[in-house]
Amino acid sequence: VSIEGATRGRLVGIFVAEADDTVASLRQLTARLARSPDPEAVREFGRMAHGLKGASASLGYEVLAHGLHDLEDLALGIDEGDAEARRERLDRIGGALDLLEEGVQRMGASGADAFPEDLLGPLVEVVRPAGATSASTAAPAIAEVVRAAASTAASTAAPSNAAPPPSSPSEDGGRPGNEAAGNGEEASNAAGRAADAADRLSVPASDVDLALRLASSLARSAAQLAEALHRGGGELADRAESLSAGAGSLEGVVAALRLLPADAALSGVEEEVEALGVQLGKRVALVITGREVRADRRTLQAARGMIRHLVRNALDHGIEPPWEREALGKPPEGHLGVAVEARESTLRVVVADDGAGFDDVAIRQELARRAGDPERVASLSAEEVLRLWAFEGGSTRASPTQISGRGLGLSAVAQMARAAGGGIRIQSVRGEGSIVEFTLPLEVYAVDALVVTAAERRFGIPVAAVERSVHVAGADGAIHEGPAGRTLAVGETILPLGALAEALGIARATGAERFAIVIRTEGALSALLVDEVGAVEGIVPASVPGVAQADALVTGVARLGDGSPVSILNPRLVLARAYATRAAPRSPPPRPAAARALEVVLAEDSLATREVLRVLLEEQGFRVRVAADGEEALQRVAERAPDVVVSDINMPRRDGLSLTRALRARAATERLPIFLLTSQDDAATRAAGAAAGADAYLVKSRFNAHVLNDALARIGLRER
């Protein structure tokens, strides 16, 4: 696939972001596999590795794709053989993930359009099928390879090494699955270890921040030097690239000194919940999400204590014993969820349970008794009462319990959040459960931001808020000028459309904007025109008090690899301004030549692959509607029948074969052209595709515009 430079840079950025997420997920799945055989985890691992393989292949990273293919096989066969063989496979998977993580981080740091060469060999070696090396001799060889790679690539600098996740197989692999259950001492030890780790920060944080800024500057300068020398070629260019890679690694190390996975705040929670459940005679299913979120060490350390307060409260006061739950018509096992999220410059933690909830009546009575003003208490909403209750340090308990005292942990959390400049929100339905959410401002935070250009300035939009980007030139008649202003039709949704430069108040729209970015925040959805869309960049923004801070339009500023400044936008405030400026008169929108374009529903679970294919298809004049899996593709087709469906095979929820069968089974779509586009090039899968009713079977590694047009011509949708 030939893609012009800027677009390719953007796609590589998306690949890096997706690969980073995928590796983190694969680590979690590996930890599950290390605990016990888990067919579902095996399938999920295979699917995710397969998706990353496809994304690698779509960008032309063939050797990496080959290695990921072997990694997929390695995981899928994990339960073939005895315990020793299983352990050996887990070790190899862990080694491969270390290499993948470092490689992806270095790609992200350097902006390189290639997986680091010095890691590719070790990666391929570590996942090489066992036929090449006997299982008994493979392990030492693998360990050696990984060690060698680590030293060659100065990977002692890698953040993953600075703070290895506790779920890595090297730590969890040897732990019997039930050892932690009911073991309060271990939970306590885990907490102690985490506290010790936090205490090791023995230099002023401001010094680390300065080091991070300087390391970032060095990395950028080195990258610029490498780029300048690259044009001349020769030995100097090689040395400069090496310098650039080293500087990127250094930046990663320093960042890791300040940014840790949220697991630092969550380790030990599972064990504590199990132990407390046994102690209290309660059954609890705990779900933790957001372990991979990265935040500064001190904020996570603060969050850790607050989470434990809330978890203990939920177990002690909220979730009922099994007999009581059954009497209430609830399942005997209570549900407790802990979710951590870093949104722009704020760490948000939600602890939710399906227990008894707060006793609104008793709380109002107690508050009225204390305040001596029952009318005022009666006029408060349920949420206001709970908030007041939290800050008042209230308890309706007659006597303290060993687990959570009088339940004053909620008050402690509220006070800590407020003292740190954050907040707390409590929702509860008596008999159904409660949700406690607290926020803490992050001292240092990393954000994956889509870099866009508007009025010759660069802005970063957090990717979490970016629904999609639309190539305006390919949007055909999707833009309309109505009485309420301009709109953009995306699928069946009509979105308000404005120009980012106008929303920010920095310039008028010129009509030359090439892209629209669809932004979603707090339920609101809007499209903003920008001049250019760049790469997704991992950015550590710095605040400028009073100018760029958490609650401002710009939450922080940073410099990109080329030294240019970028302002990280607050999506919520940007949309608010966009709505406010929509009433102003506007220049006419760009009107691309109107020609009937074929419409494609593209089903692909990998974001990077999906974007590569979307760009390719749009460049060929197609209008593309995307779907992240087969189930979503069915919805897209049901919304409006496209001219053709192009679908991956291996996807979550509903795979491409099932999608094909489902479409063929419906009268409205039984003749709809369906192309399967997959990296699976074996006869069995081809036969399955044909049996399902696909019109064409295209292999990603050989896919290009010519192949697509040829396939369309064969079914009469394009002329040859």
Added chain:
Amino acid sequence: LSEGLPVPHVVVGDAEVLERRARALAAGGRADEARAAVLALVSFRLRGKPCAVESTAVERTVAISGPFAVPLADGSERAVAFVEERPLPIVDLAGTAAGSCRGAPDLAGAPALVLGTPGGPVAVVVEGPLELAEDSILERAAPGAAGDADLRVAGRLAGGATLVDAAWLVGWAGKAARP
């Protein structure tokens, strides 16, 4: 990396002051008194006139490199520049004194004093050249006296320059940077 300034050099603004100090030092017993009478200063210009501020108020001096505008929610903008990889708000004292504040792009290369304010460091743009100097106060300003463009003046130096009130300048910079 931030753009570096030329190596600053000490300028003998008033040879007589230097001579007096040298004689005082030679006399031994009056050294402390003589030293106390001489101020360490950073000199600059505003509206072309020589000014100075005590060097203790100045964290460092820089030439503004790559300034850019950051939009605010109220529709206005603030200029920001990276100094040692740290983004600092910029306030245009030279422009304020001249009656017209400049936009971020026009501040590229301008000399600035980095002052520590309660809200964090701020880069205050002045007119160059920036120089380190020593001088003594010839006349002290009356409390509350204001000079051109409402500058709070602390006094007049023996060399003829206006001594800007450092505490006032720090407070003004903090307010101007963070409305």
